[in-house]
Amino acid sequence: MPQQPLAQVPHDATWFWQEHGSCRSVDPTLFFHPQNERGTARIRRDRTAKAICARCPVRLDCADYAIRAREPYGVWGGLSEDDRERIYRRLDSRNYPRQRGDGLRAAGSEVDRAISPGAFGVTAH
Numbered sequence: 001m002p003q004q005p006l007a008q009v010p011h012d013a014t015w016f017w018q019e020h021g022s023c024r025s026v027d028p029t030l031f032f033h034p035q036n037e038r039g040t041a042r043i044r045r046d047r048t049a050k051a052i053c054a055r056c057p058v059r060l061d062c063a064d065y066a067i068r069a070r071e072p073y074g075v076w077g078g079l080s081e082d083d084r085e086r087i088y089r090r091l092d093s094r095n096y097p098r099q100r101g102d103g104l105r106a107a108g109s110e111v112d113r114a115i116s117p118g119a120f121g122v123t124a125h
């Protein structure tokens with residue numbers, strides 16, 4: 001994946017949302033895959049992390065930041081690495097979203113789809 005130069009990583013004036021993240025009280029390794037994790041183990045861990053994000057009061061702030069920072073690793077705002085990679089591929093690197101809120105606007109419905117029942121392997125009846 002092409003990385004954004006560090007100088008382009010957004011520096012939000014306020015990081016208040018991190019203080020309210022639901023992940024602060026859980027094992028952080030749930031959100032970042034260990035080396036060589038593949039297949040079912042990875043899917044299960046991602047789903048567990050997404051379920052925590054789905055109930056997090058600052059999920060949208062977190063997802064917005066992760067997209068703007070082009071975070072390569074971990075589950076952020078309910079978006080897995082694969083979810084974000086799909087979003088990154090759609091974005092124009094010459095006009096990359098950097099202002100607060102632009103990440104969510106660029107991602108569109110992908111942010112909610114990432115934590116929809118289908119994302120957890122659950123189908124509606």
Ligand code: SF4
Nearest residue numbers: 021023053056062077
């Ligand atoms: S959305 Fe998920 S990763 Fe982001 S602060 Fe909340 S629990 Fe943590």
